[in-house]
Amino acid sequence: MNDTVEVLIIGSGPYGLSLASYLSFLGVDYKILGEPMSFWKSRHMRDDMLMRSTFSHTYPANPQGFEILESWLKSNEIDGNGREINTLYPNEFRNFMSDFSRQYDIRSDTRRLARLSCTGQGFDCDLDDGSKMHANNVVVAVGLSGMENHPSWEKKYIDHPGVIHSSRLLDAGDWKGKRILVVGGGQSSAEAIHYLGNADNHIDMLIRKDGILYNSMHVAFSNERKQRLFKIINSFPHSPLEYRRDNCRTLLPVSIEPYLENMVSTTAGLISGQEIESVNGGDNGSSLRVDFKDGSSRDYDRIVYGTGYMSTLDNLSFDIDFLNGSKIDRVGGLPDLDDTCESSVPGLYFIGALSALRAGPQVNFVFGTHNTIPRVVGKLTRYKQT
Numbered sequence: 093m094n095d096t097v098e099v100l101i102i103g104s105g106p107y108g109l110s111l112a113s114y115l116s117f118l119g120v121d122y123k124i125l126g127e128p129m130s131f132w133k134s135r136h137m138r139d140d141m142l143m144r145s146t147f148s149h150t151y152p153a154n155p156q157g158f159e160i161l162e163s164w165l166k167s168n169e170i171d172g173n174g175r176e177i178n179t180l181y182p183n184e185f186r187n188f189m190s191d192f193s194r195q196y197d198i199r200s201d202t203r204r205l206a207r208l209s210c211t212g213q214g215f216d217c218d219l220d221d222g223s224k225m226h227a228n229n230v231v232v233a234v235g236l237s238g239m240e241n242h243p244s245w246e247k248k249y250i251d252h253p254g255v256i257h258s259s260r261l262l263d264a265g266d267w268k269g270k271r272i273l274v275v276g277g278g279q280s281s282a283e284a285i286h287y288l289g290n291a292d293n294h295i296d297m298l299i300r301k302d303g304i305l306y307n308s309m310h311v312a313f314s315n316e317r318k319q320r321l322f323k324i325i326n327s328f329p330h331s332p333l334e335y336r337r338d339n340c341r342t343l344l345p346v347s348i349e350p351y352l353e354n355m356v357s358t359t360a361g362l363i364s365g366q367e368i369e370s371v372n373g374g375d376n377g378s379s380l381r382v383d384f385k386d387g388s389s390r391d392y393d394r395i396v397y398g399t400g401y402m403s404t405l406d407n408l409s410f411d412i413d414f415l416n417g418s419k420i421d422r423v424g425g426l427p428d429l430d431d432t433c434e435s436s437v438p439g440l441y442f443i444g445a446l447s448a449l450r451a452g453p454q455v456n457f458v459f460g461t462h463n464t465i466p467r468v469v470g471k472l473t474r475y476k477q478t
Contacts (some may be wrong), residue, residue, distance in 0.1 A: 101225035108233035110152035212416030281398030289359035328452035432471035
């Protein structure tokens with residue numbers, strides 16, 4: 093092997109960088125792979141959208157705690173006054189994470205993992221440039237990139253430029269003056285409507301329920317909702333496996349933040365209580381014929397599906413080989429982890445969305461780092477955060 097490290101982190105998003113901040117602080121030999129914050133740069137929210145969590149829930153776990161974001165906000169003269177929500181814009185969060193990496197001297201290696209081989213004595217790693225390395229421990233922190241939830245009708249259009257997941261809208265090009273169907277009744281669909289609604293488009297919003305649920309108050313401003321959420325988070329890891337299996341994707345109703353209500357209600361026509369039966373056409377620039385389950389049909393130029401994500405081991409972008417007869421125990425496509433996010437393969441950890449079976453759906457958000465990263469660090473280093 094050309095290189096050997098104690099800990100290899102796969103993924104340079106908020107979870108990978110959070111873990112790296114601890115390992116760097118503690119002097120642990122590690123390497124982190126991936127382009128820093130790549131999903132946030134190319135396939136996430138528009139820069140004029142607000143993040144869904146306030147300042148106190150936006151910073152990743154790190155040895156300094158909230159002080160690191162507090163200092164950054166002051167130095168950049170950001171206080172949230174005048175904003176609909178006391179939070180950051182995505183470009184501000186990316187800038188903060190860049191400074192976060194510099195402060196902890198985190199130097200991401202932009203190569204990607206192609207194959208991970210579990211040997212029983214650590215892990216042999218093949219990288220996308222043909223080089224190899226060995227790691228005693230591997231932490232998978234790949235986030236939501238590549239984990240898009242594809243509805244059954246979409247499969248034959250998976251490479252069609254006019255049928256895309258909402259996370260790919262930033263790459264979608266010119267959609268001005270189009271007839272667009274946005275599928276889904278949650279935040280992702282609302283953000284897609286906000287993105288597309290200022291370009292002289294005709295937009296319909298398709299939801300299975302009879303109406304849209306708007307949050308009565310932002311999660312961090314509602315004490316009742318906040319208390320309920322954290323009660324669920326704290327009890328989730330200790331709940332029966334069946335409960336965790338059935339609720340690890342979402343515990344709160346699909347909903348939209350209230351500041352988007354006016355945009356959605358005035359921009360999109362609502363098709364409620366309805367589902368798609370099939371989609372046809374779309375060849376050589378022709379319209380897409382959408383057949384609904386009630387027998388009706390409509391024609392559209394574009395379809396955006398805001399159907400969220402489905403994090404599973406099968407959607408990983410690299411292969412895993414087991415050379416010693418071991419295997420990853422899984423439930424419903426997710427790895428079954430212990431309290432420290434270690435899998436049934438010793439030394440192989442999963443954090444972020446792939447740790448949902450242990451930590452719950454909170455790990456789809458940045459604030460989930462605070463419940464998971466210190467546990468992983470504690471197992472890897474015996475470090476106890478005060």
